[in-house]
Amino acid sequence: MAEKRMISKSISISEKVNMLPDVFDMLLFTWIIPHTDDFGRLTGSPAKVKALVVPMLDKSMKDVERSIKSLHDAGLIIWYQINTDKYIQVINFDNHQQGLHKRTKSKFPEPPIENTSIPEDSRNFPEFPPELNRTEQKGTEGKGTEGYVSDAQQILNWINKYELSCKGTFQLDEITSYLKVVEIEVIEAAIKQSEKKSVSYAMSILDRFKREGKTTKESLNTLKVVPSGQGRLDFVDNL
Structure with a gap:
């Protein structure tokens, strides 16, 4: 210390x-x-x-x-x-x-x-460092599960790779919880599109994906990203 x-x-x-x-x-x-x-x-x-x-x-x-x-x-x-x-x-x-x-x-x-009930603030997740191994590992391409101890570790490595700010283990748990409704490749895509922004930003993309039914790797192939002109990304279906 x-x-x-x-x-x-x-x-x-x-x-x-x-x-x-x-x-x-x-x-x-x-x-x-x-x-x-x-x-x-x-x-x-x-x-x-x-x-x-x-x-x-x-x-x-x-x-x-x-x-x-x-x-x-x-x-x-x-x-x-x-x-x-x-x-x-x-x-x-x-x-x-x-x-x-x-x-x-x-x-x-x-x-x-x-025990983390605190006043309303940026998705209610306090910022403190996770104790997971933050060393980037191989296997981030393809299926993305090889070479990782867990899905949470894999997601954390993507967060580090694309330099997203993360408000501690609770926010990591929050984005990992999206695995209940989307495939892990969808989470990877959201993180990649949030490069040098934040985990909250990635989760807003995931929320958009869910609303549009884009929950599988295959469904991502129907998406393209265009700038909104207002500091965010809009997603539209390819024609």
């Missing part, structure tokens, strides 16, 4: 931070960041957070507990529980951190999907 963390000056104009109900909430959020591991996680026990992050402040454990809940409600962290232990995940942690390519695996578990 790094000894130093970066805090962007944009935090001063963050609406989420400035709308926190107490100045202590703002301070706790910024002081939590240097104590996180390379995945933006740390213990979520109020007693341990107090001892680790604000040991010299005249604040009670209840004060810290209330503040942690405020940060969770504001969508700045995810405060979650696994079995009997609580943890904190800082949202958007890796936006301004350096050297994260060296990280391997967090000693803290990832937040479960059912």
Whole structure:
């Protein structure tokens, strides 16, 4: 775990931070960041957070507990529980951190999907780094399934290959869930057409495919892509 963390000056104009109900909430959020591991996680026990992050402040454990809940409600962290232990995940942690390519695996578990209710924001998926192996593998052409551990790993490799921004494991799970209704080649096509954009953009293409019944590899052959002139892609049937 790094000894130093970066805090962007944009935090001063963050609406989420400035709308926190107490100045202590703002301070706790910024002081939590240097104590996180390379995945933006740390213990979520109020007693341990107090001892680790604000040991010299005249604040009670209840004060810290209330503040942690405020940060969770504001969508700045995810405060979650696994079995009997609580943890904190800082949202958007890796936006301004350096050297994260060296990280391997967090000693803290990832937040479960059912514990990620945060305020409405870009498809409701917090941004934090997945722990999957991000090394691109062979076999991305043709059927596309050879050389991969799982469909999720394959999709992640395509996301990396085409340089899409991905808001963590939850967004990866979301785009992988399209496998229930479309073939994996359709997902690949959507990702490819979203090159250097985002996973959200790719999912909007997949939503369009579903509406038009373009759910199989064969059905993609009836599509061509034309610019819309408004920063997005329109799909029309070949005649």
